[in-house]
Amino acid sequence: MFTKSSRKPLGLVAVAASLTLVATACAESDRGGAGGGDEQPFVFASAGDIASLDPFLATDGETFRYSRQVFETLLEHESGGSEIVGGLAETWEQSEDGTVWTFGLRDGVEFHDGDELNAEAVCANFDRWFNLTGAYQSSNNSYYWQKIFGGFAENDEDHAPPEPRYVSCDAEDELTVVIEVSEYSSLYPGGFSLAAFGIMSPSSLEAMEGQEIGGEEGNPTLPEYSQVPGTVAGTGPFTVEEWNQDQSEITFNRFDGYWGDPAGFERMIIRAIPDENARRQALEANDIHGYDLVAPADVGPLQDAGFEVPTRDVFNVLYLAYQQDHEALAELEVREALSHAVNRQRIVDTILPEGGEVATQFHPDTLDGWSPNVREFEYDPELAQEKLADAGYEDLEIEFCYPTEVTRPYMPAPKDIFDVITEDLQEAGVTVEATSYEWAEYINQTDSGNCPLYLLGWTGDYNDAYNFIGTWFAGPSSAWGVDDEExxxxMAEVSGNPDEEERVAGYQELNEMVMDILPGLPISSSPPSIAFSADVNPPNVSPLTQENFAEASWK
Structure with a gap:
C-alpha cells in the first residue's frame, strides 16, 4: 500500500490541560456523559456561512467544515494530524508509473438515504464530475476539480478549463475502484482526500441530474439541490436536517447507520457568527459551546475563565495579491515598491496570535520545499517611493479589496489588516480606493480578476508544498493575471518528478522563481485557536482545520 509520509510532524500546540481533554474526547466511555445531556444540541459558531450543500462547488473552509461531517472521501487525514490514512477506502496502492490508483473500499458502508457504497457508486461520482458542462466548468464552480484532475470530457471554450488529467474510473469488482490519471503527479494521493470530492449516493446523483448553474461569471446562481436539504446524501457521521440561510445556521442529526464510531452528539448546529467578539460573548453566555478563530487577545482570558482553547500548528499563509492585468501592477518595479511599502512585522506584532511570523514565501516553513534563498522585501517606505517614481507611478491610485463579515485562520481581523496596509501604502504616496465585499462575493470577485489589490490566504489541504504554490501558479489564472510559461x-516538471529529494529541491527553486516574479506579497503565517466550553470533550484539533465533530461529546 502506498502512503505518503508526513514530512515534518504537525503536532498540537496547546496547554497540557487542553491536550488531556482532547485525548479524552476520543474515549468511547465518555460519550453521552453528564454535560449538556444527549438531547441538547451542540452549537458551534463558525466565522461564516456555508456556500453550498455540494462541496464540489465550493472553495471555502466553512463549506468544507460542514461537508466533512456529512460526506467522506476515499482518503482522509489522521485525526489531529496531516498523515494521509484510509477514508472510504481501507487500502490504496499506486502503479509503478504513478498513473493508476487502486482503492479497496470498506465493506458494509451505507449512505444516509439507504443506498450502499460500492465501486460503481464511487465511479458514478467521478464520472459525473468529469462530464460536467456549461457554467460548472467555470473555475468559480469547479475549482478543486480543475486543480487536481484538470479539465472535462468536453472542455467549454468559454470557460477555458485546462486539459484533463483524469482518464477513467472503473469498478473492478464490488469493492475495488481503479482510477487512472494521465501522468504521475505530486497532487496524488493528497488530492483524493479533498473535501470537494466527498462521495454522494447514486440516488443523490440521479436527483440532481439536469440542474444547472445560472447567473453570470463572478455571481453564479447555484442549483437548487445545493441550496435545499433533501437531495444530497453522504456516508458521514451526521445527516443534514435543515439549512436556515436567513439565520446562517445548519442543523445536523447523528446518523445511526454510520459504519464507524457513532457521533458523540445526537444533534449539532453550526451557526455563522462573523464577528469574533460576538462569538466570544456567545460562548461566555453559554449560547454556544464552541467557536473557531479565537481573537489572539481572547485566548488567555478564556483559558483563565475555564474554557478549553487549544491552538493549531501553523499551516497557512496570508498574502497581498497583485492582479497583473491591471496596468500599473503589470510593472515589476511597481510590485516591488508596494512590497517594500508594507510593514508586515507590525501586522504580526499587533494583530496576529502569538506564534505568528512574517512570511517570506507562499507557504509556511513547516513544509519541505521552503527555501532560505528567496528574494526578500524589507520594509522601506522611502525605497518604495523611489521605485514608484522610477516606474512613472509616483501618483499611483489603486483599488484595494478586503472581505467583510468573516475571519479566516490566516486572517483573524481582515479590516484591521487592511487598515495597516492602507496606512503603509499612503505613507509611500499611494492613493487607495477601498472596496469591500461580503465573503462569498469577495471570493468570486477576486477569482474573476476584478480586484487589483486584495487580501487572501490559504490553509493547506494536505502536506505538500505543491498544494500551496501549485494551487496558484501552475498555470494562467484570472485571480493573479500571471502569464509566465517558464x-x-x-511547476509541471517538478510536480511530475517521482523522486522525492529532487522534487523538494525543485520546490525550493520554484519558491525562488515565484518571489522573483512577485505575483503578490506573502504577509504572514499564524497558528489559529479554537475554543470549547468546559462541559465539552473537544475533538482533536487539526493543523489543516479539518476537525471531525463526531469525536466530541458532552462530559
Whole structure:
C-alpha cells in the first residue's frame, strides 16, 4: 500500500490541560456523559456561512467544515494530524508509473438515504464530475476539480478549463475502484482526500441530474439541490436536517447507520457568527459551546475563565495579491515598491496570535520545499517611493479589496489588516480606493480578476508544498493575471518528478522563481485557536482545520 509520509510532524500546540481533554474526547466511555445531556444540541459558531450543500462547488473552509461531517472521501487525514490514512477506502496502492490508483473500499458502508457504497457508486461520482458542462466548468464552480484532475470530457471554450488529467474510473469488482490519471503527479494521493470530492449516493446523483448553474461569471446562481436539504446524501457521521440561510445556521442529526464510531452528539448546529467578539460573548453566555478563530487577545482570558482553547500548528499563509492585468501592477518595479511599502512585522506584532511570523514565501516553513534563498522585501517606505517614481507611478491610485463579515485562520481581523496596509501604502504616496465585499462575493470577485489589490490566504489541504504554490501558479489564472510559461513549465516538471529529494529541491527553486516574479506579497503565517466550553470533550484539533465533530461529546 502506498502512503505518503508526513514530512515534518504537525503536532498540537496547546496547554497540557487542553491536550488531556482532547485525548479524552476520543474515549468511547465518555460519550453521552453528564454535560449538556444527549438531547441538547451542540452549537458551534463558525466565522461564516456555508456556500453550498455540494462541496464540489465550493472553495471555502466553512463549506468544507460542514461537508466533512456529512460526506467522506476515499482518503482522509489522521485525526489531529496531516498523515494521509484510509477514508472510504481501507487500502490504496499506486502503479509503478504513478498513473493508476487502486482503492479497496470498506465493506458494509451505507449512505444516509439507504443506498450502499460500492465501486460503481464511487465511479458514478467521478464520472459525473468529469462530464460536467456549461457554467460548472467555470473555475468559480469547479475549482478543486480543475486543480487536481484538470479539465472535462468536453472542455467549454468559454470557460477555458485546462486539459484533463483524469482518464477513467472503473469498478473492478464490488469493492475495488481503479482510477487512472494521465501522468504521475505530486497532487496524488493528497488530492483524493479533498473535501470537494466527498462521495454522494447514486440516488443523490440521479436527483440532481439536469440542474444547472445560472447567473453570470463572478455571481453564479447555484442549483437548487445545493441550496435545499433533501437531495444530497453522504456516508458521514451526521445527516443534514435543515439549512436556515436567513439565520446562517445548519442543523445536523447523528446518523445511526454510520459504519464507524457513532457521533458523540445526537444533534449539532453550526451557526455563522462573523464577528469574533460576538462569538466570544456567545460562548461566555453559554449560547454556544464552541467557536473557531479565537481573537489572539481572547485566548488567555478564556483559558483563565475555564474554557478549553487549544491552538493549531501553523499551516497557512496570508498574502497581498497583485492582479497583473491591471496596468500599473503589470510593472515589476511597481510590485516591488508596494512590497517594500508594507510593514508586515507590525501586522504580526499587533494583530496576529502569538506564534505568528512574517512570511517570506507562499507557504509556511513547516513544509519541505521552503527555501532560505528567496528574494526578500524589507520594509522601506522611502525605497518604495523611489521605485514608484522610477516606474512613472509616483501618483499611483489603486483599488484595494478586503472581505467583510468573516475571519479566516490566516486572517483573524481582515479590516484591521487592511487598515495597516492602507496606512503603509499612503505613507509611500499611494492613493487607495477601498472596496469591500461580503465573503462569498469577495471570493468570486477576486477569482474573476476584478480586484487589483486584495487580501487572501490559504490553509493547506494536505502536506505538500505543491498544494500551496501549485494551487496558484501552475498555470494562467484570472485571480493573479500571471502569464509566465517558464514558471508554468517548471511547476509541471517538478510536480511530475517521482523522486522525492529532487522534487523538494525543485520546490525550493520554484519558491525562488515565484518571489522573483512577485505575483503578490506573502504577509504572514499564524497558528489559529479554537475554543470549547468546559462541559465539552473537544475533538482533536487539526493543523489543516479539518476537525471531525463526531469525536466530541458532552462530559
Amino acid at each position: 514558471l508554468f513549465d517548471k
